[in-house]
Amino acid sequence: MNHLQIKNLYGPVSTSTERSFITILLDKIEGDITFKEFHPGHRFTFDYKNQPNIYIFKTGTVALVRQPYDILLDFFEAPTIRGMIPIHEASKSLFVMRAITSIEVAIIDKENFYSLLHQYQLWDLFAKHLLLVASTAMEVMFKLNSTSVYEMVRLQLYELMEKPDYIREAITAEQYIRGKTRISRSAIMRVLSELKKGKFITMDNGILKGINKIPINF
Incomplete structure (x- = not known):
């Protein structure tokens, strides 16, 4: 069984969000927003008390990390929108977004972003994108709450294998x-x-470098 067959049986190999809706949306509003370029390593931070902005990435890749405990949520490739889901008051x-490559990003106040959605009648398109984000989030949670260390390692290996070469080459497995999982180093290395x-x-x-039919049970 190869990884494409595993994808059919156990959900998507990668939990990256499909980009068709967001691409159309950005094409519609690009003339009304201003993109700035930032170098690798640049950071954007937000939390419950400071979340007024939407971050619209036109090019590049960012890592999203949750503090405390330095938890890697994922790498996100442009085009993507971050900061659109409110953080609960509790x-x-x-949350830290760190540029992995050079990026082009427009930072826009949420209310201004919502006004653009209204102006160009894009709420339906935006809602469809949010549904994709929600379904992706459920898949992420499933992969991070597997019943065994082996299963979590296995699933994250498939996730990593689907990343672009420049990401895989920049971080050890x-x-x-x-x-992603907070499993101990020794347990991961053992698997x-x-x-x-x-x-x-x-x-x-x-x-x-490669995956060759990782068994479901080992």
Whole structure:
């Protein structure tokens, strides 16, 4: 069974959101917003008390991390919109978006963004995009709440394999999985070692290079 067959049986390999609706939306409003370029490493932060803006990424990739505990939520490739879902008032989390590549981003007040949706009659399109985001979030939660360490490692390996080469080359498999799941380093390395011995994965200096039919049970 290859990873495409696994995708059909157990949900999507990658939990990236399909971009058709957001691409159309951005084409409609691009003339009304201003993009600025930021270099790799630039950070944007927001929390419950400070979340007035929408971040519209035209190009590049960002990592979204939740503090405390430095939890990697995911990497997001442009085009994408972040900051659109309100943070609950009980949340103590700080969210950090860090540019992985050079990025072009427009930062716009939420009320101004909503006005553009109204002006160009884009609420329906935006709602369809939010439905995709919601379905993706459910898949993310499923993959992070599996019943065993092995299953979580397995699922995150497929997630990582679907990332662009420049992301996979920039982070070891162990760092990626630990950042997403908070499983201990020793437990992750134990599973990776067994998968390498069984030739189910190919790695080079900790970097995931290939996947070859990782078994559901091991």
